Amino acid sequence: KNEVEQSPQNLTAQEGEFITINCSYSVGISALHWLQQHPGGGIVSLFMLSSGKKKHGRLIATINIQEKHSSLHITASHPRDSAVYICAALQLNYGGSQGNLIFGKGTKLSVKP
Amino acid sequence: DAGITQSPRYKITETGRQVTLMCHQTWSHSYMFWYRQDLGHGLRLIYYSAAADITDKGEVPDGYVVSRSKTENFPLTLESATRSQTSVYFCASSDGPYYEQYFGPGTRLTVT
Numbered sequence: 527k528n529e530v531e532q533s534p535q536n537l538t539a540q541e542g543e544f545i546t547i548n549c550s551y552s553v554g555i556s557a558l559h560w561l562q563q564h565p566g567g568g569i570v571s572l573f574m575l576s577s578g579k580k581k582h583g584r585l586i587a588t589i590n591i592q593e594k595h596s597s598l599h600i601t602a603s604h605p606r607d608s609a610v611y612i613c614a615a616l617q618l619n620y621g622g623s624q625g626n627l628i629f630g631k632g633t634k635l636s637v638k639p
Numbered sequence: 640d641a642g643i644t645q646s647p648r649y650k651i652t653e654t655g656r657q658v659t660l661m662c663h664q665t666w667s668h669s670y671m672f673w674y675r676q677d678l679g680h681g682l683r684l685i686y687y688s689a690a691a692d693i694t695d696k697g698e699v700p701d702g703y704v705v706s707r708s709k710t711e712n713f714p715l716t717l718e719s720a721t722r723s724q725t726s727v728y729f730c731a732s733s734d735g736p737y738y739e740q741y742f743g744p745g746t747r748l749t750v751t
Contacts, residue, residue: 556737569729569742612681616737626697627672627740629682 529553530615532630539637545600547633549613556616558596559627560587563610572598574616603637610634642666645730645743653751658717660746662730670733671713672740673697673705675726682729688713689736720750 530551539545549558557576563569573580573587575596580587584603589596600607610632617626643664652658662671673685684697686705694705702724704716713732717724730743 559740561742567727567745567747569745571739571741574739614682626684626687627682631679631681 528631530613530628530630532611532613532633534633535631536634537636539603539635541604541637541639543603543637545603545607545635545637547598547611547613547635549596549598549630551594551596551613551615551628553615553617553628555594558589559614559616560596560598561612561614563612563632565609569612572611600635605637605639608636643730643732643741643743645728645746647746648744649747651749651751652720654721655719658720658748660715660717660728660730660748662713662715662743664711664713664730664732664741664743666732666734666741667710668732668734668741669710670735670738670740671707672731672733673703673713673715674729674731675699675724676729676745677726685715685728717748720748722750724748725750 533548557574559574560572561569562572575589584601586599612632614627614629646661669690672687674682676682683699685703688694688707691707691710707713728746731740733740
């Protein structure tokens, strides 16, 4: 079983729809990252959060530490939001070292006009 | 230019050859990371560095060597490339282990 699971794997939406991508993790974490990978391959960090909720424009990320679950929401989706969205758990005390990110396999989002 | 850059962006090499992938960042971030991205696996950590001359293994270090003589550079060397090392390699940097990571554009490596 993967330590970080994302759902769905693929998502197709119509422009304007509200989108939710889910991430569950089984390890102890200090923070959780949401990343966006564009069709060209570049990776951009969207959020890093350890509790509660963060909002940036039309993007909202939430995390529930007790339930080990995070969600990424996109309001009023647009074709330019089409990308792969990746969640990554920053694992606590990885082998005595620090900074180990465990990545989900990503959710491929396609927003149709 | 400011930011994090990788070179080359694309590389084709033969099995058994030595290959070095370069990563350079201009933010003076203390931490730097190397990841590989493969279909079905997502991103996996190869090596990371907490500072110049300090490196440590990640999840998949076998077949790779790193060095970090200067804060801004973190080269990744495949000493004897194998087909299983065909992948897209991403370098990243951050201010610390619990800070946001910034990713380079990636290097697509094909080993024939």
